[in-house]
Amino acid sequence: MVEAAPDRSRPVPGILTFIAADIANFILFFGYFMVERMAQPALFARSAALLDIRLGLLNTLLLITSGWQVTLAVEGARTGHMPKVRRHLLCAIAVGLCFGVVKGIEYATKIAQGLTPRTDAFFTFYYVFTGIHLLHYAIGIALLVATFVRARADRADPGFIDWTISCALFWHMVDLLWIFLFAMLYLQGAR
Amino acid sequence: MTCPNGPTAIWVLLLLATLAGFGGAGAAGWGFAAVMLAATVKAHLVVRYYMELRAAPMAWRLLFDGLVGLSGALITALHFLD
Amino acid sequence: MVAPVGTATDGQERGLGMTSLADDARADQSLTNVAIAGVLRVAPTSNPLRYVRFCLWMGPTLLILLILFFALLGHNIPPYSAALSADDIARHFREHTTSARIGMTGMMVSGVLYLVWGMGITKVMEAAERDNDLLSRLQLWGAGFTTLVLVFPPAFWLTAAFRPEADPAILMMLYDTGWIMFDMAFSLTMLQVTAFALCFLNDWRxxxxxxxxxxxxxxxxxxxxxxxxxxxxxxxxxxxxxxxxNYWVEFSLFFWAMLILSIFTLRALTRLQRDTPAPAPHG
Known part of the structure; x- marks a missing residue:
């Protein structure tokens, strides 16, 4: 119902400042990675080929799906339909947790293969960037769980709606950053 | 509860763009540019629809479109410089 | 506090019986002074924001002192790479012994201003707190512990500069210890800035x-x-x-945060002082 017409008068959530700064920080990461890559593109492509792109793809799909569930939960919060909020948040958290499991499997496999942050420049970036992203992810999951706990009440107060919108925005940022990390780290070959 | 033009449609679009981008895995040159284009379109959809920036004032939309565009353009441009 | 002094003098003159037209005028003036001084003495006005501006200005002041002592005299823009050999690190302490001693001494002496600054922020935060003073106190503890981070690591660097003839391996370990303590105690500053942010995000204004x-x-x-x-x-x-x-982005954020938090807490203080009605004397 709120989705029908964009309401430009609605105040912008303050967390967008944080998100913009964080994306800008990641743009520095992207730029630094790409500049380092220019020195040894073949090595970067060889190392990137060692990553399991199916796991990367699975994680992309998981985050996109989880983000979709969160948008539906926000829709529920706006209309005051609390069972809908709880249902979609639970889905979002469940799907979101799978991302962490897949990431854990991926790290464990890579380390078992002897591919660590010290292997080469590519894997240094791989572990640091995905590690920082994983930290954001963990914060995001914690925020979603906190929202779910708050959503157990029968009625949504105005504070709850703003809180849910802010947490959802953070979760979408995790999604957004992963989209670029996936393309840059997993899918990039060398000429 | 979901109308066909709502978040679900965006989700389907995102899935399609992900699979399209995945088709170019390991590509270089223009192939990778296509991958990055798909990624940038996905990020744009996330910003516009999931994050609801389409309903925000012009300055915020420009900022986030700029950040997304810069991310995609930076990676693509530096890829071609190697 | 000029008035009480002037009043005392005038009172003495009057006691001596020196009356002329000019003196009458002065006497009138002095009676007013006595009245004001009496009010001041009997019922001092309360100013809950006294000294706060001074405390807040200690932020930018410390920033300048840190740039001088830590960054310039300590040769820390950027620090020596951890990839250098012990001999390279030792050479720094042997070549720059005096500037390192001055810089680290200055840093250890001026570091305490961080706590003064944090106390100023606490007073501004108290104006935004509704339910309890938990966040402003957490902020203060965060600032207080960050003060220790500004005071202890230079002790290691100062020790190295104090005995530059020591074994290079020992000098390198002192240098590393200082930097690891300096960088890795970041959670203390995290506490400070997070409590600051949460407090003002819940501001009801x-x-x-x-x-x-x-x-x-x-x-x-x-x-x-x-x-x-x-x-x-x-x-x-x-x-x-x-x-x-780690250096140019994250480490420099510490200094950017000091600058930006100082600017905006000073502006908030100006607003608080403007909005506060003229202080009423206590009973």
């Missing part, structure tokens, strides 16, 4: 004392500090202590 973007910037600084977790794993590259991300 229509126009908050601290703009929300500044609060979110502070939270972003706290999250970005987590990048220091990578420092122990790298001796070179962008995530080492002298690398692009």
């Amino acid at each position: 229509a126009e908050p004392l601290i703009p929300r973007p500044v609060c979110w910037f502070a939270i972003w600084v706290a999250v970005a500090f987590m990048g220091f977790c990578f420092l122990p794993f790298f001796r070179d590259g962008p995530f080492s202590r002298s690398g692009f991300f």
Whole structure:
């Protein structure tokens, strides 16, 4: 119902400042990675080929799906339909947790293969960037769980709606950053 | 509860763009540019629809479109410089 | 406090019986002074924001002192790479013995201003707190412990500069210890800036004392500090202590946060002083 017409008068959530700064920080990461890559593109492509792109793809799909569930939960919060909020948040958290499991499997496999942050420049970036992203992810999951706990009440107060919108925005940022990390780290070959 | 033009449609679009981008895995040159284009379109959809920036004032939309565009353009441009 | 002094003199003159036209006028003046001085003496007005501006200005002051003592005299822009050999590190202490001694002494002496600054922020935060003073106190403890981070690491660098003829390996370990303590104690500053941000995000005013973007910037600084977790794993590259991300991005954020928090708390204080009605004397 709120989705029908964009309401430009609605105040912008303050967390967008944080998100913009964080994306800008990641743009520095992207730029630094790409500049380092220019020195040894073949090595970067060889190392990137060692990553399991199916796991990367699975994680992309998981985050996109989880983000979709969160948008539906926000829709529920706006209309005051609390069972809908709880249902979609639970889905979002469940799907979101799978991302962490897949990431854990991926790290464990890579380390078992002897591919660590010290292997080469590519894997240094791989572990640091995905590690920082994983930290954001963990914060995001914690925020979603906190929202779910708050959503157990029968009625949504105005504070709850703003809180849910802010947490959802953070979760979408995790999604957004992963989209670029996936393309840059997993899918990039060398000429 | 979901109308066909709502978040679900965006989700389907995102899935399609992900699979399209995945088709170019390991590509270089223009192939990778296509991958990055798909990624940038996905990020744009996330910003516009999931994050609801389409309903925000012009300055915020420009900022986030700029950040997304810069991310995609930076990676693509530096890829071609190697 | 000029009035009581002047009054005492006038009272003495009057006691001596020196009366003329001019003196009458002065006597009138002095009676007014007595009246004011009496009020001042009997019922001092309360000014809950006294000294706060001074405390807040200690932030920018410390920033300048740190740039001088820590960065310039300590040769820390950027620090020596952890990839250098012990002999290279030792050479620094042997070549720059005096400037390192002055710089580190200055840093240890001026570091306490961080606590003074944190106390000023606490007083501004108290004006935005509704339910309890938990966040302003957490902020103060965060600032207090960050003070220790400004005072203790230079002790290691000062020790190295104090005996530059020592074994290079020992000098290198002192240098490393100082830097690891300096960078890895980031959680203390995280606590400070997070408590600051949460407090002002919950400000009930229509126009908050601290703009929300500044609060979110502070939270972003706290999250970005987590990048220091990578420092122990790298001796070179962008995530080492002298690398692009750990030094130029994250470490410099500490100083940017000091500057930005100072500017906006000072502005908030100006607003508080303007909005506060003229202080009424206590009973």
